[in-house]
Amino acid sequence: MRGEASRIADRESRDSLAPRLRDTREDAWRIGNELFTITNVLDHDIHLERALTDPSRPVADKEAVLRTILGDQAHEMTMTIMNDLVARKWSRVSDIANAVEDFAVDGMMYYADATGATLQVSVELAQLHSALLNLPVVRSKLYDASVPAEARIKLLLSLIGDQGFSKVTMRLAEHATCNLRNRRYLETIQWLINKFSRHMGESMVTVTTAVALNEEQIQRLTDVYSEKTGHPVHINSVVDPTVIGGMRVQVGDEVTDNTVVAQLQHLHRVVAA
Known part of the structure; x- marks a missing residue:
């Protein structure tokens, strides 16, 4: 503070x-x-x-x-x-x-x-954030101060691969792990997403599903979350077959996970307890 x-x-x-x-x-x-x-x-x-x-x-x-x-x-x-x-x-x-x-x-x-890449960068940061939600081990290594910065960057590059991210996204993603600044990796990425969203005057809503959303579904979500947040939103649709079914929605720091895999994980924890 x-x-x-x-x-x-x-x-x-x-x-x-x-x-x-x-x-x-x-x-x-x-x-x-x-x-x-x-x-x-x-x-x-x-x-x-x-x-x-x-x-x-x-x-x-x-x-x-x-x-x-x-x-x-x-x-x-x-x-x-x-x-x-x-x-x-x-x-x-x-x-x-x-x-x-x-x-x-x-x-x-x-x-x-x-260079006309502002929305692209915002979407790509949200995609990176969404991808890391299911990779706790990778996340922990990206902000592990005992691991050399070069190794953390190498791990990041292996994760991103050839997704074609813009050089601004790549630079921001590298900064988040190159200079940890006493923050967790996802915390920094979320901070960057929020800054870009405020800069564009809208909120980024990341929706992860097993199959791609159609235009009607995207428009319905846009209407719902625009009304809920009180200002324009951009729906970032992420396809992740591993969620099996259902939907995970992230607005800022708030994540609502109603995917099948999340429900199975919850059931597993209940049974184990």
């Missing part, structure tokens, strides 16, 4: 710089990647975080530290964002890394906007 000073700093910085970051269009890919790298560096260097958030230290000194670290290789907008962040007050030193990560995800969203 961020303190009041950090919430104000984060909100004011993003309100001020979001339009400029959006205007970088396809350069937002490079900026987002640079900010993800900076997030990782900050997460692993508490001394650097303290140097950049010390309220008694002149802002000019903090900007000099940034220039020493980033040199002249970073994008101009990356430097603008970082200079703005170090000039603000933070409740905790680690909150500046959270703000940098937020900007990094924003960069990926604006790049997706510029």
